[in-house]
């Protein structure tokens with residue numbers, strides 16, 4: 001994992017306040033101030049303010065691209081909530097249903113929270129796990145800003161319910177899933193994974209969000225360990241999002257392959273149904289935590 005973050009001094013009119021805020025962030029995240037480093041860092045973390053909107057947003061800044069922050073209330077994520085294809089979209093179908101309701105999901109690779117937010121908008125309870133300190137800080141900031149928005153008159157009850165279904169933890173998911181204990185209120189029914197896939201050299205039009213993630217965390221080289229842990233922890237299924245033509249994640253047991261797949265124009269969802277894997281004998285029952 002690349003560790004090239006430092007605290008950006010905020011672009012506030014009052015330089016003293018800016019310095020004070022930057023120092024507070026620096027202490028909170030135990031990161032040096034960008035202007036104290038000899039070599040400029042590739043990515044910095046700081047507060048982004050625009051003129052239209054008074055609430056500052058925690059953001060990542062990369063040279064030659066604008067601020068990257070998460071906004072669950074307005075912008076693209078809100079647009080997708082209203083017009084994004086509803087329960088018929090492949091991501092949601094991939095989660096399956098349990099006795100006619102949507103499952104409790106652990107998003108083991110939360111990233112910028114886009115997929116988690118879609119799932120929560122449509123009714124899933126989602127626990128977002130993210131191992132990058134900076135990215136998980138962005139998620140926490142977005143949830144806090146969302147909760148503040150809920151107290152305003154512009155909020156609505158639907159948004160309230162969505163935020164009630166979302167939680168975030170800064171952790172390595174492989175470790176988390178290996179050490180999870182049964183939570184009867186929120187069992188781990190489905191584990192969802194969307195690991196970083198090596199970027200195609202030719203692909204110029206990568207979104208700003210993805211570019212920052214690529215610089216910050218790079219490709220995820222340990223997805224097979226995460227998948228193994230997910231298969232042991234999930235009660236019903238594990239769903240892995242892959243680029244359409246990417247190979248499946250290779251496991252030690254080559255016979256342990258997806259039970260089924262769902263395709264969308266650029267993406268494939270590899271679905272591992274736990275019951276079917278047990279029935280075929282390819283997934284040994286090694287603990288009693290699931291039953």
Ligand SMILES: C[S@@+](CC[C@H](N)C(=O)[O-])C[C@H]1O[C@@H](n2cnc3c(N)ncnc32)[C@H](O)[C@@H]1O
Pocket residue numbers: 108109110111112113114115116129130131132135171172173174194195196197213217220226
């Ligand atoms: C491709 S991004 C996920 C994008 C996300 N689905 C979205 O909609 O924004 C992958 C993210 O998973 C995180 N990640 C990868 N392996 C992880 C692990 N074992 N534990 C926690 N986070 C992990 C990476 O740090 C990265 O932020």
